[in-house]
Amino acid sequence: MERIIFYSIALIMVVFAIASVTSRKMLRSVIYLLFVLCGVAGIYFLIDYNFLAAIQLTVYAGGIIVLIIFSVLLVHHIEMQLEIAKLSRQILTAVACMVGLGIFLTTIYSHEFNVVENSRTTTTADIGSKLLSYEAGGFILPFEVISVLLLAAMIGAIIIAKGAKLTGKNDKAL
Amino acid sequence: MNFSYIILIPLIPLVVFLLLGIFNQRIKPAVSGYVGVLGLLTSTLLSFYTAYQYFFVYGKANGVYQTFVEKTVWMNFTETLAIDMGVLVDPISVMMLIVVSIVSLMVHIYSRGYMKGDDGYTKFFAFLSLFSFSMYGLVLATNLFQIYIFWELVGVSSYLLIGYYYTKPSAVSAAKKAFIVTRFADLGFLIGILIVGYYTGTYDFEMLNNPEGNAILNWASTSFMGLSVLTWALILIFIGGAGKSAMFPLHIWLPDAMEGPTPVSALIHAATMVVAGVFLVARLFPMYYFVENGFALNIVAYVGAFSALFAAIIAVTQTDIKRVLAFSTMSQLGYMMLALGVSGYDGHEGLGYMASMFHLFAHAMFKALLFLCAGSVIHAVHSNYLKDMGGLRKYMPITNITFLIAALAIAGVPPFAGFFSKDEILVAAFEHNKLIYFVGVFVAGLTAFYMFRIYFGIFWGKETKYEHKPHESPISMTFPLMVLALLSIVGGFIPFSKFVTADKAGFEAHLNYPLAAVAVGVGLLGIGLAWAFYKNENNLADKMVNFFGPFYKWTSDKFYFDEIYLFITKKILFNRVSAPIAKFDKKYVDGTMVGIGNKTVWTSEKIKSLQSGKVQDYAFAFIAGVVVLVLVFIYMWTN
Amino acid sequence: MIPGISIYEILTITSILFFIGVYGFITRKNLISILISVELILNASVINFVIINKYLYPDMLQGVLFSLFIIAVAAAETALAVSIIIGLYRQISSVEVKDVETMKY
Numbered sequence: 001m002e003r004i005i006f007y008s009i010a011l012i013m014v015v016f017a018i019a020s021v022t023s024r025k026m027l028r029s030v031i032y033l034l035f036v037l038c039g040v041a042g043i044y045f046l047i048d049y050n051f052l053a054a055i056q057l058t059v060y061a062g063g064i065i066v067l068i069i070f071s072v073l074l075v076h077h078i079e080m081q082l083e084i085a086k087l088s089r090q091i092l093t094a095v096a097c098m099v100g101l102g103i104f105l106t107t108i109y110s111h112e113f114n115v116v117e118n119s120r121t122t123t124t125a126d127i128g129s130k131l132l133s134y135e136a137g138g139f140i141l142p143f144e145v146i147s148v149l150l151l152a153a154m155i156g157a158i159i160i161a162k163g164a165k166l167t168g169k170n171d172k173a174l
Numbered sequence: 175m176n177f178s179y180i181i182l183i184p185l186i187p188l189v190v191f192l193l194l195g196i197f198n199q200r201i202k203p204a205v206s207g208y209v210g211v212l213g214l215l216t217s218t219l220l221s222f223y224t225a226y227q228y229f230f231v232y233g234k235a236n237g238v239y240q241t242f243v244e245k246t247v248w249m250n251f252t253e254t255l256a257i258d259m260g261v262l263v264d265p266i267s268v269m270m271l272i273v274v275s276i277v278s279l280m281v282h283i284y285s286r287g288y289m290k291g292d293d294g295y296t297k298f299f300a301f302l303s304l305f306s307f308s309m310y311g312l313v314l315a316t317n318l319f320q321i322y323i324f325w326e327l328v329g330v331s332s333y334l335l336i337g338y339y340y341t342k343p344s345a346v347s348a349a350k351k352a353f354i355v356t357r358f359a360d361l362g363f364l365i366g367i368l369i370v371g372y373y374t375g376t377y378d379f380e381m382l383n384n385p386e387g388n389a390i391l392n393w394a395s396t397s398f399m400g401l402s403v404l405t406w407a408l409i410l411i412f413i414g415g416a417g418k419s420a421m422f423p424l425h426i427w428l429p430d431a432m433e434g435p436t437p438v439s440a441l442i443h444a445a446t447m448v449v450a451g452v453f454l455v456a457r458l459f460p461m462y463y464f465v466e467n468g469f470a471l472n473i474v475a476y477v478g479a480f481s482a483l484f485a486a487i488i489a490v491t492q493t494d495i496k497r498v499l500a501f502s503t504m505s506q507l508g509y510m511m512l513a514l515g516v517s518g519y520d521g522h523e524g525l526g527y528m529a530s531m532f533h534l535f536a537h538a539m540f541k542a543l544l545f546l547c548a549g550s551v552i553h554a555v556h557s558n559y560l561k562d563m564g565g566l567r568k569y570m571p572i573t574n575i576t577f578l579i580a581a582l583a584i585a586g587v588p589p590f591a592g593f594f595s596k597d598e599i600l601v602a603a604f605e606h607n608k609l610i611y612f613v614g615v616f617v618a619g620l621t622a623f624y625m626f627r628i629y630f631g632i633f634w635g636k637e638t639k640y641e642h643k644p645h646e647s648p649i650s651m652t653f654p655l656m657v658l659a660l661l662s663i664v665g666g667f668i669p670f671s672k673f674v675t676a677d678k679a680g681f682e683a684h685l686n687y688p689l690a691a692v693a694v695g696v697g698l699l700g701i702g703l704a705w706a707f708y709k710n711e712n713n714l715a716d717k718m719v720n721f722f723g724p725f726y727k728w729t730s731d732k733f734y735f736d737e738i739y740l741f742i743t744k745k746i747l748f749n750r751v752s753a754p755i756a757k758f759d760k761k762y763v764d765g766t767m768v769g770i771g772n773k774t775v776w777t778s779e780k781i782k783s784l785q786s787g788k789v790q791d792y793a794f795a796f797i798a799g800v801v802v803l804v805l806v807f808i809y810m811w812t813n
Numbered sequence: 814m815i816p817g818i819s820i821y822e823i824l825t826i827t828s829i830l831f832f833i834g835v836y837g838f839i840t841r842k843n844l845i846s847i848l849i850s851v852e853l854i855l856n857a858s859v860i861n862f863v864i865i866n867k868y869l870y871p872d873m874l875q876g877v878l879f880s881l882f883i884i885a886v887a888a889a890e891t892a893l894a895v896s897i898i899i900g901l902y903r904q905i906s907s908v909e910v911k912d913v914e915t916m917k918y
Contacts, residue, residue: 002815002816002817002818003815003816003817003818006815006818006822010822010826013826013830014826014829014830014833017829017830017833017834017853018833020837020849020853021833021834021836021837021840021841021846021849021850021853022837026843026845026846029846029849030845030849033849033852033853036830036853036856037852037856040856040859040860043823043860043864044863046815047815047863047864047867048867049863049867049877051877052863052877052880052881055881055884056884059884059885059888060852060856060884060887063888064852064887064888064891067891067892067895068845068848068849068891068895070895071845071895071898071899072845074899074902075845075898075899075902075908076845076908082841082842082843082846083842083843083909084840084842085839085840085841085842089794089839089840090840092794092798093794093835093836093839093840094836096794096797096798096801097797097832097833097835097836098832099801099805100797100800100801100804100832100835101828101829101832103801103804103805103808104828104831104832105825105828108821108824108825108828109821113820113821113868113869114869115819115820115868115869116868116869116870116871118871120871120872122874122877126874127874127877127878127881130874130878131878131881139878142878142882146882146885146886149885149886149889150885150888150889152889153888153889153890153892153893154889154892156893156896157892157893157895157896158896160893160896160897160899160900161895161896161897161899161900788910788911789910790838790839790840790841790847790910793838793839794839797835797839
């Protein structure tokens, strides 16, 4: 059963990922990305990391995708056809990516992973106590740092997107 | 006795210079004048204290003045060859301290009046302090290299002060001329220093000047072109001294240096800096005297005598009063040089040395006085030329009397200072070299003549119509005149032979009455001629001009030396030597470099389109590069 | 641990996703599309963290925590990128890469 689910999720992810990077309609491209992200969440469910899967769905599928859709709607006409790279460029890039993928896969398959058989379920409480632990191996410092980073990013995003006031001087510069 | 406080004497003017230089714009002119005067007053008091301590309290041991040295090693080359920084206290350095202090202080006070209202008032005082610092450092130097450093520093301050009116093209070119000519001479000095360092292994004056020392005893060990190497070195050093002291043929800068403000001429180009050359020869006197039996010293004597004569003749025909004084200075410096040249070493034999230093002292006083008087006159009539003056005695009584005193002093009339020093010089010359003696006497007559020519020309003669009524200068200017006049009167009675002698032992000097009578007679003859020619308006002078005809023309054009130098440098050096070199440099040396630059620009033009500015292109290059690198590494590892 | 699925298969999938992201990053001409490609790349690496944590070190939580941080950073990054894109759009009325090449020689 899990195998079937996994393979179908994998298939969905790959197909929609390709569709996402090749689609010539902006909005569709974003929606395809949404499917890929949901697939990733599915994988997390499969390996029993429910909390992570929830985060993935809320932050990525819920937050980021909405953000991107907003920006698409702000700067594009829905029907606009995106420009596409030159064919030679596409082929060259594809070849480079194929070669890179080949290298990755050969490296992965030639490596012996020391897999530990288990079916352990990680609870949210574990993650929470680890995050807030200040003992050895605790993540309290990165946790705090990341919260400051998020704040900074928020302020930065507001300032940048707000832009300079459109005064006469700026008009002249444009 | 601890003389280490002497270091303060040069340091105070340095501090004043830095203070005035840094806060140039923020200091009120009045304040900067007081700061400059106060700084120098402190140095002067310290100098007098030093002189008292040295000459009367501590200096003598067993009847001989000792040399005190306070120094720190600055650069060490070998055991003995080191460049030190410090102060050396011996009779001539203490005497020079007094001379520099008095004249510099008087010039500082005088400048407060003379430069009043000038835009660069603070700058002027800063430069004066810089000069005082350098001159103090020069006279206190403990070794050849230290003296060289300060030697260049006085050169720089002289350059700055000559070019003080930097908006005047003539002042700028005069400053450049002074700097280049003296710098050219200093090249000789530097080579001399290096030779001395190489062959004797020391720069230290005490070791060089010790009559039983290595440097003097072993002079004959090396020879070059028929002369000992040390003689060559001394001649080269003398070239440096001749450049600074405006000896023939390196004199051409001194008359032009009169473009500077008059107090500067009084301080630098009459009393202190120009005697540096004399001081240098005196400082190395034992070497000059003992090495190769005084061969180099003979050169000094003849160059001095010729310069004295040459300059005196030119001085007779000049119409710019400052230039007359400049040539007079050159002539008197020649006098000091010839006195050194005819001097011996021990006891009374060293009369010439003593006389030279005595004349240096007296000359500093009365020549500074003459310049300051001239400045006072120029201040009143706004012109340098004799034709714009005349009959000024009614308007400027103090200047008149002080100028007269100075003129009598330089003419050698007793009991003024110049009489005593000149008499000693003539006695020394008479005892050693008759030819030089006769030159000396003739120059004494000429000196009296040209000096009274300008005296009568300025203060008597026909009264010129003045645009403004001339007036006596303010007290800040006349006070230094009176002080210096007093010193010119009493200076001659200082028993110099007790204090400053070649062997530092001191001896009794007596007036030689027949020779003194000859000198005074010649001097009075000169004065009488000037009286007859210039006291009242008459055409005797014009008749003399006609009588001498072309000779007068040559003389008033200074024997065309400027033109000769110009011809040599412009026509020969610039056109024949420098121009081809410059061409080669432009065409081949520069050409190669420019070519390389052009090729680089060309190449970058060709490849700049690689920089498209698109992040994705760079990302593609990056990823493709990573892939290729990984492939290469895998290939290498698997083999 | 997914029964019947080895770590190799999952790593293959993530590698494929990663290179699809790279392909998109290089070929797309639009800033938002590039952003999407970056998200793909990021997700591929996040899955790797989690998978390796789960398969190789099930007793630890480092991979999970790191992926949490990556998600947070990615959210911040996206917010900033979107704001930059909007700012850019105000300035030059375009979000095409070809119009943003002032770094050119």
